[in-house]
Amino acid sequence: MLSQPSAPLFSPAYYQDPHTTLAWLRENSPVHEFRFPVGDVRTWIVTRYDDVKAVLADQRYSTEGGTWGNAEFRAAGLVAAEGTILERGISVVDPPHHTRLRRRAMGAFTTRRVEEWRRTAQEHVGRILDDCARRETFDVMDDYAGEVSAGVLGEILGMRIERHRELVSALNEAFPSDPALMHKVPSAFGRICEYAAELVAEKRARPGDDLTSALIQGDGDDQLTEDELIGIVAAVIMGGSDTVRGFIGNAVLSLLRHPDQADLLRANPQLAEPTVEELLRYDGALSTALFRVTTEEVELSGTTLPAGAPVIVGLLAANRDPRRFDRPELLDLRREGHRHVGFGHGLHNCLGAALARLEGAIAIPALFERFPELTLNTPQDAVRYIDNWAIRRLVALPVAASAKAADRGPQEV
Numbered sequence: 419m420l421s422q423p424s425a426p427l428f429s430p431a432y433y434q435d436p437h438t439t440l441a442w443l444r445e446n447s448p449v450h451e452f453r454f455p456v457g458d459v460r461t462w463i464v465t466r467y468d469d470v471k472a473v474l475a476d477q478r479y480s481t482e483g484g485t486w487g488n489a490e491f492r493a494a495g496l497v498a499a500e501g502t503i504l505e506r507g508i509s510v511v512d513p514p515h516h517t518r519l520r521r522r523a524m525g526a527f528t529t530r531r532v533e534e535w536r537r538t539a540q541e542h543v544g545r546i547l548d549d550c551a552r553r554e555t556f557d558v559m560d561d562y563a564g565e566v567s568a569g570v571l572g573e574i575l576g577m578r579i580e581r582h583r584e585l586v587s588a589l590n591e592a593f594p595s596d597p598a599l600m601h602k603v604p605s606a607f608g609r610i611c612e613y614a615a616e617l618v619a620e621k622r623a624r625p626g627d628d629l630t631s632a633l634i635q636g637d638g639d640d641q642l643t644e645d646e647l648i649g650i651v652a653a654v655i656m657g658g659s660d661t662v663r664g665f666i667g668n669a670v671l672s673l674l675r676h677p678d679q680a681d682l683l684r685a686n687p688q689l690a691e692p693t694v695e696e697l698l699r700y701d702g703a704l705s706t707a708l709f710r711v712t713t714e715e716v717e718l719s720g721t722t723l724p725a726g727a728p729v730i731v732g733l734l735a736a737n738r739d740p741r742r743f744d745r746p747e748l749l750d751l752r753r754e755g756h757r758h759v760g761f762g763h764g765l766h767n768c769l770g771a772a773l774a775r776l777e778g779a780i781a782i783p784a785l786f787e788r789f790p791e792l793t794l795n796t797p798q799d800a801v802r803y804i805d806n807w808a809i810r811r812l813v814a815l816p817v818a819a820s821a822k823a824a825d826r827g828p829q830e831v
């Protein structure tokens with residue numbers, strides 16, 4: 419047995435293969451103390467399924483880093499979106515403030531609206547597939563997953579398309595692949611808030627049948643402040659773009675690496691929904707939840723965490739915990755039973771899970787159905803993930819619609 423994880427957490431090698439390191443931690447140091455690379459901050463990562471769920475369900479682990487985080491954490495600039503209105507956004511506030519924002523946001527996700535999104539997603543996917551078919555070789559990340567997630571979200575929120583293009587670049591800067599680009603993060607968050615503010619103003623002036631207008635109108639007397647409203651719209655923009663794009667990319671790669679499972683899906687369209695769940699478990703879009711910080715000294719599976727301690731919850735790790743999932747390394751679209759934590763757990767679980775599931779269940783099978791011979795169009799070891807501790811996303815995923823198209827040569831990654 420190794421006495422160290424194979425690749426240190428959040429090192430370049432870890433990003434390319436986090437599962438080996440996480441498996442070691444799960445077995446040998448399930449509540450593991452290490453130094454977070456940004457600011458060299460003393461941090462703990464939790465990797466077992468039961469511990470992950472326990473942390474996410476326990477109010478002593480706060481999302482309010484600015485309030486409860488220790489001095490070291492705050493000084494390192496790890497308080498999310500510090501200095502923007504998103505510092506008090508839905509994902510980083512505790513009850514009762516969170517309860518109010520969450521109730522209001524959920525009110526706009528009605529069954530009727532989600533059903534309409536299905537049609538929107540189908541239309542976008544069909545059009546984008548036609549585009550990909552014309553090219554024969556394409557990048558799943560930019561030409562398919564990126565277009566699907568951006569197109570669907572843009573239409574749902576009622577965003578103009580040219581705005582949307584700029585937003586994608588702001589999003590990339592807000593979640594950089596390269597630590598040297600950290601300095602661009604605050605201005606990127608600022609631009610996302612500006613877009614959200616602009617959208618709210620536009621929809622206030624000319625309400626439509628879209629999610630932004632629904633959020634503005636609300637359903638009761640409990641009015642949101644302008645900043646709260648803009649914050650929710652910005653959270654939906656941020657939560658709903660890169661995650662869905664990343665997930666579709668990871669899902670397509672997993673199926674390309676398991677052609678038997680891709681064939682199973684092609685032959686059984688009714689497996690679309692369980693497929694999404696298994697792919698989210700197997701290699702989800704978020705490696706970890708956002709930071710939690712302890713509000714008091716807490717005991718977790720035999721480890722004592724001091725008050726103010728930063729805690730990282732390992733979602734990828736929990737989803738491959740053999741204590742919970744039988745043969746977790748196996749991709750099995752027919753798997754049944756325990757729920758994954760790819761959408762988190764507890765009060766902050768994913769607000770957009772219904773939309774993400776719907777997009778996945780339409781976009782993933784459609785790609786494999788449309789291209790029965792879909793193949794990777796680059797050497798296996800050239801497929802790279804971005805260097806990001808929380809987001810698990812491929813840099814690019816070049817594919818060819820058929821083996822013949824692939825023979826014309828691999829694309830540049």
Ligand code: HEM
Binds near residue numbers: 508703762
């Ligand atoms: C496959 C795609 C997605 C994945 C894997 C994902 C994952 C997650 C996870 C793990 C959390 C919890 C984070 C934590 O506890 O710190 C979360 C929260 C959230 N997600 Fe998603 N998400 C996805 C898509 C979406 C979409 C499409 C939207 C918007 C429509 C969205 C909006 C949000 C928001 C607003 C929160 C914060 C909720 C709260 O704090 O109450 N997500 N998501």
